[in-house]
Amino acid sequence: MKRTQLGIAISVVLLGLSAPSYAQENDATQQDNATGIEVIQVTSQKRAQSINEVPIAISAMNETDIERLGAQDVRDMQFSVPNMIVTGYIESSPSFGIRGISDRSRNPGYDNRVGVYIDGVWVGRSSAANQSALDVERVEVLRGPQGTLFGKNTVAGAINIITKRPYADELSGRLGVDIGNYGLQSYKGSINVPFTEDFSGRLSVTKTDRDGFVENSDPLGGIPADKFVDEFNNKDELATRAQFYWHAGENTNVSLSFDYVENKANVLLGEKIDDPLALDANVVSLDSTQKLDSTIKGSGLTIDHTFANEFQLTSVTGLRSSEWNLSDVDEDYSPLPYAFTEFQKEDATHFSQELRLASPAYESFDYIVGAYYLTQTIEGDSDVQAFAPALNPAAPPVYVGASRVAEVDADSYALFAHGNYRFTDQWSITAGLRYTYEEKAIDYTIVDTSGLFTNLSANESRDASDVSPTVSLNWIPVEDLLLFARYSRGFKSGGYNADLINDAEALPFEDESVDSYEIGFKSPFLDNTLNLNANVFISQHDDYQVQSFTQLPSGGTAITITNAAEVESKGFELELQWQPIDSLQLWANYGYTDAEFKAFPEPAGPGTDFSGNQLAEAPKYTYGIGAEYRYSLNYGDFVVQADYFKRDKFYSNPDNAVGNLNQERGESAARIGFEAESGAWNVFLWGKNLADDVSQIHNSTSFLGIGRAQYSQPRTYGVKGQYKF
Incomplete structure (x- = not known):
């Protein structure tokens, strides 16, 4: 570690020693030791409610939880949520999955199943889904289809991110630094400015x-200097968020936000399995830079007005965009220039508008009605090249390849209603209905000189509509114990496989629907020192949209999207929080999922059948356990915390071939440090993957049919400090 880096870290700590107090920031989940475990307030039903009152399988993390995890983004939070998985290090196409239902929006004609929202605005593409944890108040993860209240294609679940709102009390802020191995340097700061009594801002x-943790070598000594980089999977990220809050009148509030994230890195889609030139995990020998540039930006405007009769009208307007360019990608996975992706890029923009009218919380009922509109344009291009003799030894020594250009335009319209009716103090029903209509149009061209794919131009359009109901019967047999039985339907419109395809019939795919059933309970016990939530579920998908790597007759590989006849996902989830004494917190979660194709005939042509196979990226189990102990000293608390997370092995392709099986993964993490009594500063030593267990976490296939794999990040450690004023 460089002396200058250590000096910055020490300076932050010393600044904190002289600070007697700091401004208290707004937080809907303040800890109250007198009442035991804090109860997080959530807005998953568009109203502020205790998480224990919501008849939905939902996990929530507040700012304290996010700090405890050392989470930089949504990916870092996955092990705190049962049956959630995020795979892939590539920011352009991470895969998100809940309850065994996983996917990524890799091409312009496909939408992801897990919806991610920032302050009520859908973020769109997979490339924008792994949002930064910068200045986030809480994250709510809703498992299962959420067709009634959330905007688009939430057939697997929704991730609802709520950022910290500016407040008008006083000028305040925070500074933080994190220094670690692999050259880690992370600096963050925020400031809250009360411009007037009614108008405040936050930046x-x-x-x-x-540095990267995958080493690149050149054992043959022939890689040109302009094609060689020392390491892959490095990080160079800038994230900013600006927010403004205006109390426009006694009954009107206005929130305006802007966010921007920029990533630059040399990334790795995978390393060749059993590579004789690089036998160790996280070691490769590649003659390409594999450069990724990505930008995510967006803005949101929320206006709340409460009428004299206590009805509340809410308008949520969003404008978001994401773009990325991945260039010079090695496709033969060797130090020889046989095959490469010259570039693959995407540019997506969408505008959304939601209007909601919420009734007052009457004694026996309340409801919300609303309308939603989304318009989206996605453009995607790619170009791959291969040395012809590598495909056919008899071919002349020239490069051949394939390129595609696609633009997909989509418009989505929806009307929805959602309400609660309380028969008695013990019995109630929650019900909702959403009508959705969507239109999509594609302009697509593929040009192929390799013989692996096809030549095609297409201009097509499609539309679809759906009615998605939700109903839950809720029972409170004794105080603070909630039992519920819930049915919900989700819908995902069809689209286009706007990738490199080998047949015109491979371009379109059809709509998907899901019917989900679950029962569960939520309850605090022992004077709110023990929280236990549990539920069992079964989801049945019709015409499930399957992405897979398929072997082509020409010898290469294409990513296909087809509709499986039927998919079933079933399992259960447990979440536990326990505070046996004031100084000790314990937590645990466990999720089990059995997700399989009930019927999937001829997925790769006549004579093939994937019926009974496990879904891709669907581990059977995930679990996490952790503990935090605080020892009070004269000026604050000495804190020790440890976590252990594990998930089962899983296949990365629906064919369930042995070569597509990924190892189970276990990881331990810990931190030890001191927090000042005033709350003004803290400093921690931290470590992740303490056992340095490097295992295969995802695999795929290049377009030449070469198997490749990603491996887990090795042990990381460092010191971080924070100062508040």
Whole structure:
């Protein structure tokens, strides 16, 4: 570690020693030791409610939880949520999954199943889903289809991110630094400014740099200097968030936000399995830079007005965009220039508008009605090249390839209603209905000189509509114990496989629907020192949209999207929080999922059948356990915390071939440090993957049919400090 880096870290700590107090920031989940475990307030039903009152399988993390996890983004939070998985290090196409239902929006004609929202605005593409944890108040993860209240294609679940709102009390802020191995340097700061009694603003910035953990070697000594980089999977990220809050009148509030994230890195889609030139995990020998540039930005405007009769009208307007360019990608996975992706890029923009009218919370009922509109344009291009003799030894020594250009335009319209009716103090029903109509149009061209794919131009359009109901019967047999039985339907419109395809019939795919059933309970016990939530579920998908790597007759590989006849996902989830004494907190979660194709005939042509196979990226189990102990000293608390997370092995392709099986993964993490009694500063030593267990976490296939794999990040450690004023 460089002396200058250590000096910055020490300076932050010393600044904190001289600070007697700091401004208290708004937080809907303040800890109250007198009442035991804090109860997080959530807005998953568009109203502020205790998480224990919501008849939905939902996990929530507040700012304290996010700090405890050392989470930089949504990916870092996955092990705190049962049956949630995020795979892939590539920011352009991470895969999100809940309850065994996983996917990524890799091409312009496909939408992801897990919806991610920032302050009520849908973020769109997979490339924008792994949102930064910068200045986030809480994250709510709703498992299962959420067709009634959330905007688009939430057939697997929704991730609802709520950012910290500016407040008008006083000028305040925070500074933080995190220094670690692999050259990690992360600096963050935020400031809250009360311009007037009714108007305030907040600006937050974080900058993170880290060296790569995958070593690149050149054992043959022939890689040109302009094609060689020392390491892959480095990090160069800048994230900013600006927010404004205006109390426009006694009954009107206005929130305006802007966010921007920029990533630059040399990334790795995978390393060749059993590579004789690089036998160790996280070691490769590639003659390409594999450069990724990505930008995510957006804005949101929320206006709340409460009428004299206590009805509340809410308008949520969003404008978001994401773009990325991945260039010079090695496809033969060797130090020889046989095959490469020259570039693959995407540019997506969408505008959304939601209007909601919420009734007052009457004694026996309440409801919300609303309308939603979304318009979206996605453009995607790619170009791959291969040395012809590598495909056919008899071919002349020239490069051949394939390129595609696609633009997909989509419009979505919806009307929805959602309400609660309380028969008695013990019995109630929650019900909702959503009508959705969507239109999509594609302009697509593929040009192929390799013989692996096809030549095609297409201009097509499609539309679809759906009615998605939700109903839950809720029972409170004794105080604070909630039991519920819930049915919900989700819908995902069809689209286009706007990738490199080998047949015109491979371009369109059809709509998907899901019917989900679950029962569960939520309850605090022992004077709110023990919280236990549990539920069992079964989801049945019709015409499930399957992404897979398929072997082509020409010898290459294409990513296909087809409709499986039927998919079933079933399992259960447990979440536990326990505070046996004031100084000790314990937590645990466990999720089990059995997700399989009940019927999937001829997925790769006549004579093939994937019926009974496990879904891709669907581990059977996930679990996490952790503990935090605080020892009070004269000026604050000495804190020790440890976590252990594990998930089962899983296949990365629906064919369930042995070569597509990924190892189970276990990881331990810990931190030890001191928090000042005033709350003004803290400093921690931290470590992740303490056992340095490097295992295969995802695999795929290049377009030449070469198997490749990603491996887990090795042991990381460092010191971080924070100062508040």
